[in-house]
Amino acid sequence: MAEEELQVEEGGKKKGKLMLIIIIALVLVGGGGAAYFFLFSGSDEPAAEQLAEADAAVASAPATGGAGGKAEMGTALYVAMPRPFVFNVPGSGRDRLVQIKVQLLVRGSDNEELAKTHIPLIEGTLLQAFSMSNADDLITEAGKIELREQAVTEVQKALKEIEGRDVVERVLFTGFVMQ
Incomplete structure (x- = not known):
C-alpha cells in the first residue's frame, strides 16, 4: 500500500511539471505571434506617400533670394x-x-x-x-x-x-x- 501511494505522488509531480512547460510554451508562442502581428501588420504605403509628397513640395517650392526675400531654403x-x-x-x-x-x-x-x-x-x-x-x-x-x-x-x-x-x-x- 505504501508503494501505491508513492507511485501516485510521483505521477502528480510529473503532470505538474508537464503542465508548467506547456503553459510557458503557449505564452512564448502567443507573445511571439503578437509581436509579429504588431511589427509586420499594416502597410507602409501611406508613410511612403507622405514622404514623397513632402519631397515634391520642397522641390517645387520657389527658392527666394535676390533683392527681397528670406535666405534661400536649403539644408x-x-x-x-x-x-x-x-x-x-x-x-x-x-x-x-x-x-x-x-x-x-x-x-x-x-x-x-x-x-x-x-x-x-x-x-x-x-x-x-x-x-x-x-x-x-x-x-x-x-x-x-x-x-x-x-x-x-x-x-x-x-x-x-x-x-x-x-x-x-x-x-x-x-x-x-x-x-
Whole structure:
C-alpha cells in the first residue's frame, strides 16, 4: 500500500511539471505571434506617400533670394565664428565682462560660403550689437533673447547691403558667460 501511494505522488509531480512547460510554451508562442502581428501588420504605403509628397513640395517650392526675400531654403548649415566675443557691458552695480560663443544658421552651401567670406564683417557687426547691451538686461532670459534677435537684424542688414539678400537666418549663442 505504501508503494501505491508513492507511485501516485510521483505521477502528480510529473503532470505538474508537464503542465508548467506547456503553459510557458503557449505564452512564448502567443507573445511571439503578437509581436509579429504588431511589427509586420499594416502597410507602409501611406508613410511612403507622405514622404514623397513632402519631397515634391520642397522641390517645387520657389527658392527666394535676390533683392527681397528670406535666405534661400536649403539644408541648414552652421558657420561657427572663429573665436568667442569678449566685451564689457555697463551694469547698475558695476561693469561686467561677457563672453559669447556664436554660430550662424544659414540655408544652403552658397550662403555658407558667403558667410565664411564675410566673417570679419559679421564679427564687427556682432561685437557692435553686443557692446550696446546692458548687464542688467543680459541677466534675464528675455534680455538674452532680445540681444540675439537684435544681432540677427544687424547681421542681416549688414550683409544685405553687400550681397543684396539675407544670408544668415539665425544667430545662435552656443556659450554665454557673464562675470
